[in-house]
Amino acid sequence: MRRVTVALALLLALSGVAGCASVPGSSPVQILRRVTEGETAVLPPGPVDGTDAGGLVRGFVEASASSTDDYGAARQFLAPEAQQWDAGAGFTVLEPQFDTVPAPGASDPSTDVTRIRIRGTSVGRVTSSGSFEPAPAPVQIDVTVVRRDGQWRISELPDGVVVPLDEFRTHYRGVRTWFVDPSRPVVVPDLRYLPSFPSRAQAARVMELLLAGPSGALLGAVGSQLAAGARLRSNVALSETGALVVDLTRVGDLDEPGRRLLAAQVVLSLAEVNVARVQLLVDGIPLLPERPVLSREDVADLSGDTQPGADVPALVAAGGRLRELGAAAAELPGPVGNGGFDVESAASTVDGQRLAAVARSAGRRLLLVGGGAEAGVSEVGLGAADMSRPSWTPTGSEVWTVLDQTTVARVLVDGSGPPRTGQVNADELAAFGPIQDLRLSRDGMRVVAVVAGGLYTAAVTRGIDGEVAVRNIRRLRPDDLGEVVSADWRSAEAVVAITRRPDRLVAQVSVDGLSVQGLLVNNLTPPLGAVAAAPSRPFLVTDQSGVWSFAGGDQDAWRQVLGAAPDAVPFYPG
Known part of the structure; x- marks a missing residue:
């Protein structure tokens, strides 16, 4: 098997030849130029003369982050007999700290042949579809190195690459590819990773990913207007x-809404790699005749990346009552705000038009909608x-909650009649233990x-x-987060969690687990009890004294927005 990168390039090139029979005779003549014109690859440095065997292998691992020229930088560390190394056979991302040490039983380094062990911890792997899948585990890989003409080179190694996380971040970028929500006419994002260089090759790679379908994380949850046989x-x-x-x-045959969804998939995905305008054709004819050239603005209304409106306030359940969270901290009207119900937690829809609340009653919990x-x-x-x-x-139209940490329930409030209760098959999730908290994106x-x-x-x-x-x-990220509370x-693309870990009480984690970032924790008194987050809104957490807010940027400390409320549960719409 030749390398995956070469195979993909050949497949893309051949697809253009195979489709030429259907070019309509009325298609306009256009002057085109290749997207990859005018770029010269800049590779990481190769091995330094005089480097010892362990240092050479470390340099090879770091250089493996660059896929340019079929991993040309990494191949400089290989002896001629190892040049058949298949970099495309697997892609493991390591924690930044890793070792290159003599393998057990290795020859004395004064000889001309020895074995070096790459030792570290896997964060996960990058699939051929460009998605990251978490898989924390110890990693031990042995390679053979030989010394010729006074210089060490790798003569034998397993296929696939291992890349430290910091080098991966340097050489790859995250992009959102967009697929179709099967329950409503919008497209939703699916996070992938592309080589940062050459940037002009990224548009072709994005189209490959769209044609291949959603990542494993969203398989079965989203669809695509690109049929299985579709191609360039x-x-x-x-x-x-x-x-x-x-x-x-x-x-395939698409109606007008289907064509618009296809346009949204392509245009929004390509916008992630700085493509501002797309001339989208099917068999040489514009997909949307009334708009032969499309921009992000033309399909923005089809994005399902929902955000709460700026005029919909954050709320908080505290002392059995619901109130707005702000300078006024006014209690909401009616029994949810005046104490008629003993409200423990709540949620509002993104537009703020509907409310669900969990209330305590005679030692049990009731759902109010x-x-x-x-x-x-x-x-x-x-x-x-x-x-x-x-x-x-x-x-x-649905509100979800977890009953007794075992059963995920949903209530349908679609306006077709009184609320109806149903269940969610969450057996796979419950198999890991009690479900203490659950939030829909x-x-x-x-x-x-x-x-x-x-x-x-x-x-879902x-x-x-x-x-x-x-x-x-x-x-x-089990090792980085420890015990999570909420x-x-x-x-x-990101969640925020509160934990019992003193040095990482609040952490933001990418949806795929690739990255984790601890937030500032000064002013907070652990243990923390609740957390709320939303796009472009401050983080909210509850500690032993009340609710605190942190907006990032130049803010150098959390600010208390509600005092004397250790039981408070803040929430943003959604």
Whole structure:
């Protein structure tokens, strides 16, 4: 097998030839130029003369982060007999700290042949589809090095690459590819990673990823307007007007809404790699005749990356009452705000038009749902000894909660009648232990959950038989987070969690677990009890004295926004 990178390039080139028979005779003649023109690769430095065997292997691992010229930088560390190394056979990302030490039983380094062990901890792997999958585990890889003409080179090594996380971040960039929400006419993001160089090759790679379908994390949860046999008729190229020409074939029959969704998938994905204008064709004819050249603004209304409106305030449940969280801290009208219900936690829809609340009653928990505080809320026949903080789907037609840390329940409030209760198949998630917290993402495609103190993400799948399930479960950063208390969605690509770990009380974690970043924790008094997050809003946490806010940027400390409320549960819409 030749290397994956070469195979993909050949496949892309051949796809253009195979589709030429369907070019319509009326297609306009265009002057095109290759997107990859004019770039010269700059490779990391090769081995330094006089480097010892361990140092040579370390240099090889660091150089392996660059895939340019079929991993040309890393190949400089290889002896001629090792040049058949297949870099595309696997891609493991290591923690930044790793060792290169003599392997057990290795020859004395004064000889001309020895073995060196690469020793570290895997963060996870990057798949051939460019997605990251967490897989923390010890890593030990032995390679053979030989000394010839006074210089060490690697003569034998296993296929695949191992790359330190810091080098991966230097040489790769995250991009969002967009796929279709099967339950509503919008597209939603799916995080992938592309080589940062050459930048002009990224548009072609994005199209490869779209044609290949969603990542394993969202498999079964999202769809695509690109049929299984769809492909490019020719390589993507720039027209003389600067638009990127993308000519597809075998896309199948699409109605007008389907064509617009396909346009949104392509245009929003390419916008991630700085493609501002796309001339999107199917068999040489514009996909949308009324808009032969498309920009992000033309399809922005089809993005399902939902954000709470700026005019919808954060709320907080404290002392059994709901109130706005702000300077006024006014209690909400009606029994949810005046103490008529003993409210423990709550959630509002993204637009703030509907409210769900968990209330304590005679040692049990009840779920209340309604059109908002002023419209009133009522019981929906769902009760348990314990009930998690609720969350809403993006349409506001379902609210989810966890009963007794075992059963994920949903209540349908779609306006077709009184609220109806249903269940979510979360057996795979519950197999890891008690479900202590669960939050739907604001695009409705995923959940983040705290299960037996671990942080997990999973996809929400909806079958044609009406079954709703939680699948494709990933545990995120167990060694870095320790025991997790609660979590919320910062964006479609990131979650924020509070933990029992003193040096990382609050952490932001990418949805795939690739990155984890501790937030400032001064002013906070642990243990923390609740957390809330939303795009472009300050982080909110509850400590032993009340609710605190942190907006980042130049802010150098958390600021208290509600005092004397250690039981408070703040929340943003969604």
